[in-house]
Amino acid sequence: MKHSPHIIYLDNNATTPLAPEVCNAIAECLKINFGNPSSGHAYGSTAKNAVQHAREQLAGLIGASPDEIIFTSGGTEANNMAIFGTARRFRSGHIITSCTEHPAVLKPLNELQKRGYRVTYLPVDSYGLVDPSAVMKNIRKDTFLITVMHSNNETGTLQPVKEIGKIAKERRILFHCDAAQSVGKVPVNVKSLHVNLLTIVSHKFYGPKGVGALYIRKGTDLLPILYGASHEKGLRPGTENVCSIAGLGKASELARKEIKHRVAHMKKLSRMMLEELHRQIPGVKLNGHPLKRLPNTLNISFPNITGSALLERLRNDIAASTGSACHEGKHTPSAVLKAMGLSDERALGAVRFSLGRDTTEQQIKKAVKAIVKACIT
Numbered sequence: 001m002k003h004s005p006h007i008i009y010l011d012n013n014a015t016t017p018l019a020p021e022v023c024n025a026i027a028e029c030l031k032i033n034f035g036n037p038s039s040g041h042a043y044g045s046t047a048k049n050a051v052q053h054a055r056e057q058l059a060g061l062i063g064a065s066p067d068e069i070i071f072t073s074g075g076t077e078a079n080n081m082a083i084f085g086t087a088r089r090f091r092s093g094h095i096i097t098s099c100t101e102h103p104a105v106l107k108p109l110n111e112l113q114k115r116g117y118r119v120t121y122l123p124v125d126s127y128g129l130v131d132p133s134a135v136m137k138n139i140r141k142d143t144f145l146i147t148v149m150h151s152n153n154e155t156g157t158l159q160p161v162k163e164i165g166k167i168a169k170e171r172r173i174l175f176h177c178d179a180a181q182s183v184g185k186v187p188v189n190v191k192s193l194h195v196n197l198l199t200i201v202s203h204k205f206y207g208p209k210g211v212g213a214l215y216i217r218k219g220t221d222l223l224p225i226l227y228g229a230s231h232e233k234g235l236r237p238g239t240e241n242v243c244s245i246a247g248l249g250k251a252s253e254l255a256r257k258e259i260k261h262r263v264a265h266m267k268k269l270s271r272m273m274l275e276e277l278h279r280q281i282p283g284v285k286l287n288g289h290p291l292k293r294l295p296n297t298l299n300i301s302f303p304n305i306t307g308s309a310l311l312e313r314l315r316n317d318i319a320a321s322t323g324s325a326c327h328e329g330k331h332t333p334s335a336v337l338k339a340m341g342l343s344d345e346r347a348l349g350a351v352r353f354s355l356g357r358d359t360t361e362q363q364i365k366k367a368v369k370a371i372v373k374a375c376i377t
């Protein structure tokens with residue numbers, strides 16, 4: 001079944017539509033570029049060049065050098081590669097993370113705990129922020145990895161990554177940052193963040209799904225988590241997903257060009273949406289940091305209605321999401337919002353609206369109208 005084109009898409013943190021330029025780049029690649037990048041002949045070289053070009057485009061977006069980029073199947077794989085890849089190298093020891101990380105970080109860490117590694121899950125404050133001094137205090141002799149996300153997928157709260165990176169660098173501990181939600185939405189520069197490892201996800205910034213990358217700073221040694229041939233420096237064996245990688249490259253080039261405009265546009269519209277909701281619905285509350293957050297993300301709690309009930313009423317008007325999980329018809333509040341100390345009622349009343357580069361002022365006005373109507377009926 002096809003969705004109605006009239007439904008306003010405000011779920012860009014879940015995924016974004018393909019940019020037309022990306023679509024064209026992929027289509028062109030699919031038509032002509034079928035070679036295996038490992039083949040020594042002309043067909044292979046053309047495919048290899050496409051992958052290398054994408055590597056340069058992505059590196060340009062995040063201030064890396066092209067040989068520091070390893071292509072993966074997405075954010076989940078990049079996080080697993082960073083976490084298991086370092087853990088396998090160190091064999092034992094201690095890792096510091098935050099309790100509001102994405103499951104693609106938390107689950108690998110849970111698995112490492114079962115294998116004898118120690119993990120400290122730092123708490124967050126009521127805005128969802130990790131305190132860098134808590135990172136410092138929890139460092140032990142055997143701490144080999146710190147992994148803290150760049151921005152939270154539910155609230156958009158931006159973590160003090162630069163400060164944490166500085167601490168990690170001073171203490172010579174590897175630092176991984178899951179920047180799945182930030183790359184393409186805000187400027188991200190691997191050098192100024194002092195990260196060793198950074199996760200990039202193509203479909204969060206108008207590229208195709210099923211492709212992503214791990215930035216690995218020169219000199220950072222990982223062991224592979226997959227074994228096969230020597231693709232991607234032996235870290236990610238398997239014939240490259242050439243056309244999707246080309247799409248990720250094009251999305252990176254676009255993001256680099258548009259980033260200033262994207263930030264300004266999404267900031268303006270999300271501010272407008274928040275102000276209007278505050279004005280028209282008494283008792284709505286913004287979750288997450290009011291300033292230190294992604295320009296596109298509004299996690300809002302509504303009074304006297306659950307987020308899931310509200311979205312059900314808005315089914316034909318708006319596509320957005322809640323952070324709550326549904327098990328056998330019962331909703332449990334989002335773990336991220338609970339970690340911030342929100343009451344069950346406020347956490348269950350939350351809806352995440354995530355705007356995109358193509359969201360218009362008119363759509364926001366229509367969306368607010370629909371939300372107000374749904375709240376009073």
Ligand SMILES: Cc1ncc(COP(=O)(O)O)c(C=O)c1O
Pocket residue numbers: 013014073074075076077079102104149151152153178180181201210212
């Ligand atoms: C913060 C964060 N990390 C990792 C991921 C995983 O990305 P993927 O589903 O593309 O593997 C996501 C996806 O929502 C995310 O938001």
